[in-house]
Amino acid sequence: MQSVLDPTADTLSIDTGLTWRNRFAALGPAFSTLLSPTPLAAPYWVAQSADAAALLGVDAGWMASDAALQAFTGNRIVAGAAPLASVYSGHQFGVWAGQLGDGRAILLGETAGADGHPPLEVQLKGAGRTPYSRMGDGRAVLRSSIREFLCSEAMHGLGVATTRALCITGSDAPVRREEIETASVVTRLAPSFIRFxxxxxxxxxxxxxxxxxxxxxxxxxxxxxxxxxxxxxxxxxxxxxxxxxxxxxxxxxxxxxxxxxxxxxxxxxxxxxxxxxxxxxxxxxxxxxxxxxxxxxxxxxxxxxxxxxxxxxxxxxxxxxxxxxxxxxxxxxxxxxxxxxxxxxxxxxxxxxxKLGLPDAQSEDAAFVEATLQLLAAARVDHTIFWRRLGHWVAGTLDQDADAVRDLFLDRAAFDAWLLRYSERLAPADRALAGDSMRKTNPKFVLRNHLGEEAIRQAKLKDFSGVHTLLKLLRAPFDEHPGYETYAGFPPDWASSIEISCSS
Known part of the structure; x- marks a missing residue:
């Protein structure tokens, strides 16, 4: 009986419209094992990144199709791709762990990329067991896939070098972690997934x-x-x-x-x-x-x-x-x-x-930065909110008495002493120009744990609107996004109880 993932089943393969080359596969069997993803029953769309799709030059209409859904779940062979799992080793928590490898990630291959964009490898994470899964099931769960999808795109929006995330598909197939969860596949993009x-x-x-x-x-x-x-x-x-x-x-x-x-x-x-x-x-x-x-x-x-x-x-x-x-x-x-x-x-x-809006470098800056971080640490001041409010104050878009920033500190005297020192250091700068620059450096929105947790709770009920809203905000984290202020507010008390572990 022929599997739906049998590469000889040409009538069941999917043409993505992409040009594939498989340079990593060409390195030979010492580097990887050729294999196909393991299908998931009744897949459905969770989210897609139009920005990431543009890197591949994938047509938006095709991305909405059932063919795309099946391809990026790993349910159908992608024409021209050479799926594989690579082998590597490594140190984990400082201890030599020996052979590891792609235990639940399957590389489809490398695409030519859209005009003006470099070639990209396309990898399915959560696509089933590989020879390197050890005792794992090769699956990813919806929870972890949403976190990876959102953070990949959020980090890009912040200007941090990162792999990208094209899409997430889900399935009601059960996956056991600390409890029974549902399966998911996140499609990742990078020029290469080669690691140390x-x-x-x-x-x-x-x-x-x-x-x-x-x-x-x-x-x-x-x-x-x-x-x-x-x-x-x-x-x-x-x-x-x-x-x-x-x-x-x-x-x-x-x-x-x-x-x-x-x-x-x-x-x-x-x-x-x-x-x-x-x-x-x-x-x-x-x-x-x-x-x-x-x-x-x-x-x-x-x-x-x-x-x-x-x-x-x-x-x-x-x-x-x-x-x-x-x-x-x-x-x-x-x-x-x-x-x-x-x-x-x-x-x-x-x-x-x-972040401080300083127009030039001075010898005492290192000491001042250290004093700033010590001030924040002493009061556990909210990292994102402090820097964002400071930029507004410098630009003059908040009260010039700096109350909006001062209110973040219990030790007002310590803050006032710091502010005086900061004002003196900032004096030569064009305040409006410095403040505008700071707002382009210090984001209003980041993927806080509680925001991700709320979106995940909705997604478990098949409501993916929270994921879509976060993607909208995080792809442009320096913009104001009027009407979404709650996403830039302080975390609720329960956020500190969220525990994130290596389980996924």
Whole structure:
């Protein structure tokens, strides 16, 4: 009996209208296993991102079709695609975990992309078991799929490097986690889903031919400048490590600036392209707490908010160790990694100056930024609301006595002392120009946990309006969106009781 996912069943394949190429599959069987997704019964649409669809050049009418629904649920073969699951290894919570791999994600292939957009890989997350599922069922649940879909698009709206999310489909098929939930598939887009863990895998097994093949593929596909590096003219692999360090520094600096907690920064969750990837137990800060731990499974606090920059370097160091057989010079590897240690504080300071509306750089800025963060931390002031209100005050769109900002602090004297110091530092700036710039830097809307939770509760009742509303706001988080002020307000008391873990 022929399966509906049998690649020889040409009459059952779906033509998406996309041009597919399968370069990762062409690397060979050491890198992946070719397989088809496992069908889900009676799928239905949950949400779609028109912005992400535009990257592919997919027709909006086709995206609304049953053919698209079946294709992005994994129920039908996509003509021209070569579905696969890739193998990688990694460190999880600082401990070597050995072989991992795509346990519930199946890569359909790589598309040519729309005019003006680079090629993109299309991946179905939650599409069934793979050889790397270990004891898992290969499924994702509606709850986690909604969170990943919304956060992927929210991070893009915030200007953070990220994978994208095309759509979510759902099914009433039961999935057991802490309780019985329903299945879902989220379609993810990225130029590549290659992770630090891919390099760790081959290096740890001393498969140095495959390690070189993978590094050459990444360089030639995404970092061609590494072939002509001035810093490392004789080692494109050291240049690759430096380039990845730079992109990772850029990504993490943006995380810290917007108050984003990843929650599970394992090496297998680190993109070789410096993209935010694998949205599991993430959170945007409510009250500013530098030591906040968003992942209920992180009992040691390894991935606390203020530890993220150092963990990123630790992960890069693991990548560097994996590349040493190719670099063959520890001093060069360390020099490449030093880029992160030099660049990250510079980038973060640039982000913080922008958040404060400072027109230029001055030597005392680092001390002032630290004093600002200490002030926020002492009172657990709401991170997003503080920065947004401060921008309005600077622009003169709130009372000039700064009460709207002062009201966020119990210690008024401490705030007033800070405000005086801030006003003196801001004095040379054009206040209207600085305030306008701050409103384009400090978002009004972020994907707070309680907003996601409310949308998920509605979605479990087949009401997806909450997801659609959040997508509308989060794709343009710096806009005012009149009439949606409640989405930019303080979290309710019950928000602090929400527990987000690695379960999905």
């Amino acid at each position: 863990g891919h390099f760790e895998h081959f290096s740890s097994r001393e498969q140095f031919g495959e390690l070189r093949q993978l590094a050459d593929f990444v360089i030639d596909s995404f970092y061609p400048e590494c072939r002509r590096s001035k810093a490392f003219p004789d080692s494109p692999y050291a240049a690759l490590l430096q380039a990845v360090s730079e992109r990772t520094a850029q990504m993490v600096a943006r995380w810290q600036a917007v108050g984003f907690c990843h929650g599970v920064m394992n090496t297998d969750n680190m993109s070789i392209l410096g993209l935010t990837i694998d949205y599991g137990p993430f959170q945007f800060l409510d009250g500013f707490d530098p030591g906040h731990i968003c992942n209920h499974s992180d009992t040691q606090g390894r991935y606390a908010f203020n530890r993220q920059p150092n963990v990123a370097y630790w992960n890069l160091f693991c990548l560097g160790q994996s590349l040493l057989p190719l670099i063959d010079d520890q001093a060069q590897a360390l020099a490449a990694l030093e880029t992160y240690k030099t660049l990250f504080p510079e980038l973060l300071m640039r982000e913080m100056r922008a």
